[in-house]
Amino acid sequence: MKKICIIDYKINNISSIKKAVQETGHEFNVIDNGKQLNNYSHVILPGVGSFDAGVRQLKKLNLFDLLIKRMDKTYIFGICLGMQLLFEESEESEESKDKTLGLGIIKGSVKKILAKKNFNIYCPHIGWNNIYAKDSKNLFNINEKKDFYFANSFYVDPDDKNLIEYYFFHGAEYPSIIKKENIFGVQFHPEKSEEGIKILSNFCNLD
Numbered sequence: 001m002k003k004i005c006i007i008d009y010k011i012n013n014i015s016s017i018k019k020a021v022q023e024t025g026h027e028f029n030v031i032d033n034g035k036q037l038n039n040y041s042h043v044i045l046p047g048v049g050s051f052d053a054g055v056r057q058l059k060k061l062n063l064f065d066l067l068i069k070r071m072d073k074t075y076i077f078g079i080c081l082g083m084q085l086l087f088e089e090s091e092e093s094e095e096s097k098d099k100t101l102g103l104g105i106i107k108g109s110v111k112k113i114l115a116k117k118n119f120n121i122y123c124p125h126i127g128w129n130n131i132y133a134k135d136s137k138n139l140f141n142i143n144e145k146k147d148f149y150f151a152n153s154f155y156v157d158p159d160d161k162n163l164i165e166y167y168f169f170h171g172a173e174y175p176s177i178i179k180k181e182n183i184f185g186v187q188f189h190p191e192k193s194e195e196g197i198k199i200l201s202n203f204c205n206l207d
Contacts, residue, residue, distance in 0.1 A: 004028040004204055005040040009057040012046040012082070013191075020191035024201035034062030042204055043067075043074050047081030048151070051090035051110060052100045054081050064103065071105045076183045077203045083178065083185030084110045084156055092154055106180055108158035114172060121171030124153040131166045131176040131188070139165045139179060140202045142195060148176070149192035156185065182206075 006021065008014045008030050021028050021044070028044075031037065045067075047054050058064040067076070078086045085102050090110035093100040102110075115123040128147035133139070148168075155174040158164065166177035168187070178185045184203060190196025 003040045004042040005031045006044045008032045009061055011049040011053055011057055013048050016191045017046045020197050020200055023197050024204055026204040032061055034066040037066045044077045045082035046079040051092040054085050055100050068103055075206050078185040086185055087156055105183055106158055110154045111157050113153055113155055116171045125170045126151045129168050131168050133166050140199045146195040148188035148196055150188045152187055
């Protein structure tokens with residue numbers, strides 16, 4: 001039986017994600033404790049803020065280890081920081097005494113976007129941008145002529161580049177959507193646009 005949840009680990013934009021999923025017409029619950037995770041077939045992991053803080057909160061709420069254990073049994077959809085947390089490590093935590101390790105569900109790391117001020121390329125990358133597929137396959141039936149809202153200083157760099165389904169361009173080419181079997185991640189905020197909400201709906205429809 002399909003059951004959808006949104007993880008609230010206290011540093012994410014939970015209200016806007018709730019509203020977006022409500023617009024899809026799907027029923028869902030919000031959870032903030034790992035003990036509840038086993039009850040769900042579809043898990044949405046949003047997030048804003050730093051990589052280190054995200055890892056700390058997932059561990060504090062007993063979600064970190066259980067997400068790893070559930071990765072083969074559950075559809076997981078990471079949004080922005082939520083996608084970055086799926087990876088092994090991040091350059092964002094390099095200033096820490098001990099490097100913070102992510103969930104490691106996807107092999108690879110999170111890296112800093114390169115600013116090129118001479119070409120008006122700034123970091124953070126904030127605002128509307130379009131995305132484009134790496135090939136003719138159209139995951140989630142996306143209209144590439146539509147813009148998506150980004151607010152990020154970092155990007156994901158999977159070891160296996162075949163996991164990259166879509167890119168965005170900001171002075172260089174960066175992944176915007178990744179997919180590894182039942183695991184999905186988007187760098188933009190789907191809740192900000194009609195086309196993004198369609199992506200959320202398509203995820204929730206997966207069987």
